[in-house]
Structure formats: C-alpha cells, structure tokens
Amino acid sequence: MARPNSSPKASISPQKKNSSSPREADFDIQQELSRLQEVIYESFHIPVSRWTIIDEDKVLEQLEFIGTKIPEAIRKALQVLEQKQEILANAEAYAQRIIQQAQEEAAEILDESGIIQQAQHEANQIRQQVQSECEAIQAQTMAEIEQQRQMANGEVEQIYRKSVSEAQQIQEGADEYADAVLTRLEQELGEMLGVVRNGRQQLYNHSAQRQTNNSGKQLSEG
Template sequence: MLRQDSPNRIAPDRNGTSANANLHGEASRVGGVDIQRELAKLEEMILEGSRLPILNRTLINEDQVLDQLEMVQMNLHPAFEEAKKLLQHKEEILLEAEQYAQEIIETAERRAAQILDEMGLVRQAELEMKQIRQRVQQECEVAHEQAMVEIERMRRQTQQEIEEMRRRAIAECEEIQEGADTYADRILQDLEQQFSDMLRVVRNGRGQLQPEAPVRNAARGGDRLKK
C-alpha cells in the first residue's frame, strides 16, 4: 500500500510513542490494551515503510496495517466508553468539589456573620455598660445631692433644737435662779422674823430686869462702905 507523507504528522518519541500518546496513554487503556500505544505502533508501521521519493509515497505492509487498524477499531468503542466514564467521573468530582467549595464558602459566610453578630453583641454590651455606668454615676450624683440637702436640713434642725434647748435651759436657769432668790428671801424673812422674835424676847427680858437694877446697885454701895 502506498501512503503519501504528511508534513503535519506527529513524530514518535524515542520510545516509539507519540507525544499525544504520552499525554493520553493512561486514559485510553481499556481491558489491558493501550489504544495510544497501538496507534503509535500503527504509525511506526507506516513510517517504517519503504519510501518512494519520486512519487512522494511510502510502501507499507497492508496486512499488518489492516490488522493493527482492526485491533484499534475493536478497542475504540470500549475506549470511548471508558473516556465517557472518566469524563463523567471527572464531572462528578468537579461537582463534588464545587459543592464542597460552596459548603466551605457558606460555612465561612456563616462564621463571618456569627463573628459580626458577636462583634455586634460586644459593641451592644459595651454600649449598655457605658449607659449603665452613666446612669449609676447620675444616680450617685443625685443621691449625693439629696444626702447633702438632707444633711443640711438635719444640721439646721439640730441647730434649731440646740437653740431651743439652750433657750429652755436659760429659761429654766432663770426660773431656778428666781426660785432660789424667792427661797432665799423666804429663808431670810423667816430668819429675820426669828431674830425679831428673839430680839423682842431679849428686850422683854431686859425690860423685866431693869426695875431691880437700882436696888442692887445701892446694896453694893452699902457693902463697900462697911468695909
């Protein structure tokens, strides 16, 4: 069989396989038969044919080429089915990867939302704590003012009570002093009355003794003459 040389054919590598066969060798292996390798063998059969430079043709072994083509053709359908399965499996893997990535994204979004909620709760707690602190401070200031007003009221009331007690004490002292003066005056009056009575008794006694005084004096004079 004569074959015209193609300027765009794929040259085999050093191991007798083409670059395309190296790229898809594993994917085209079906039932122990490597389609890429068999295609590479077919290409080698063609390339190893006798060259006819004048006609720009290659003389090949038709039986070997047909047998090789038949074997490749027999394994193409299983290879295509295997390729479909691989593509389907690849799509399933990609779908699972997309689902997994979507789950990761959703989890990250939920976590981010949770963090934002927690940050919002923290800010809300800080705001409430600030409001409570301000309210407590205001209540303390009001309580302090009320306490100062109450202390001032109690101070004035105490001062008034002390002034009232002082006034009462002075009044009681004056009353006691007046009572003491009255009592002393009454005592002195009683003493004066007693002294008056005693003086009257003394005077009466002296009055009773005065008539006998000349007789006694005369008797005393006679006695002195006798001596």
C-alpha cells in the first residue's frame, strides 16, 4: 500500500520496544502509537517522490491492537478516579467516630459541670465543619469523574496520560486531608480535656475549701 510521505518524524517520538515484558502486560498508548509510526517510517520510500510503500497488514494489526486496548485503559483510569469517593467516605466516617467517642467521654466526665454545654457545642461545630468539608470534596470529586467520562468520548489519549497521576494526587490529598482533620481534632480535644481538668480541679478545690470551713465552724461552736 503506497502512502504520501508528507512530514518528517516529528509528531510522535519513536520509542524502543521493550522485549522484557509483553505488550499486553503494560499497555502504553504513546508507545503503541510510536510503534505504528515506526512501521510507517521504516517502510520503503519511493525516491524523488512523496510516496511510501507501507505494509498494510502491519498497520492494520497495530491499529486493531490499539483499538482493543483503549477501552480497557479507559476503564482502569475511571476505576482509579472512582476510588476517591470511597477514600473520602472512609475519612468522614472515621472522623465522625472520633467525634462521637469524644462526645461520650466528655459527657461522662463533665456531667456535673456546666462545661459540658461548651464541650458539646464545640464538638458539634467540629462535626459540622468536617461534614461540610467532606461533602464539598465529594461533590467536587463526582464532578471531576463526570467530566472525565465525558472527555473519554473524544480525548482518550489525554485521559490515559493524566488520569493515573491525578488519581495518585487525589489519594495523597485525601490522606493528607484526613490526617490534617484528625490532627486538628486531636488538638481541639486536648484543649477540651485541659478545660475539663481545670474545671474538675476547681470543683475539688472548692469542695476542700468548704470542708475546711465547715470543720472550723464545728470547732468554734464546740
């Protein structure tokens, strides 16, 4: 099959074939397109013309291989992106369990003091803030997944190159976010427990003072 040789090797940089691993084991669309380009560039060029004799079977075989692998690449990319929602949901559930446990412990310690109202108010604020942030990130994640699905119809190559790195960044960002939320929660709970300890100490001091005063009165009356 003869085709005009209209441009030099510029659009796709050819890459050497990696004979150590099968093509099916690690599909790379850029590498497969480079192989297709190599088939064209290595074909016989008719001198003093713009025509090249191309092995049509090799070209069709390479195109068929790329066509069968692209849907799988898209599925894997979207599967990685969809894992963001599960990571965020787990982080939110974990944060809510921590908040609930802190509320229960604070209620047991502070049920005799007015500080319990302040502790509950702060815990509710933390829970609402965490829930709001998680819902915002979840909505953004769903929007990004939908955008990636729409782009898959016309921009398969671009999605495959970017989806893996974006998914890794999202996973790292989710881990960092969860760690930051839990760190902030730990600090706030530590401050809350400090307030509780101070309140109990004051109650203890007042009780001891009252006992001392009562003992003095009894001695004076006796």
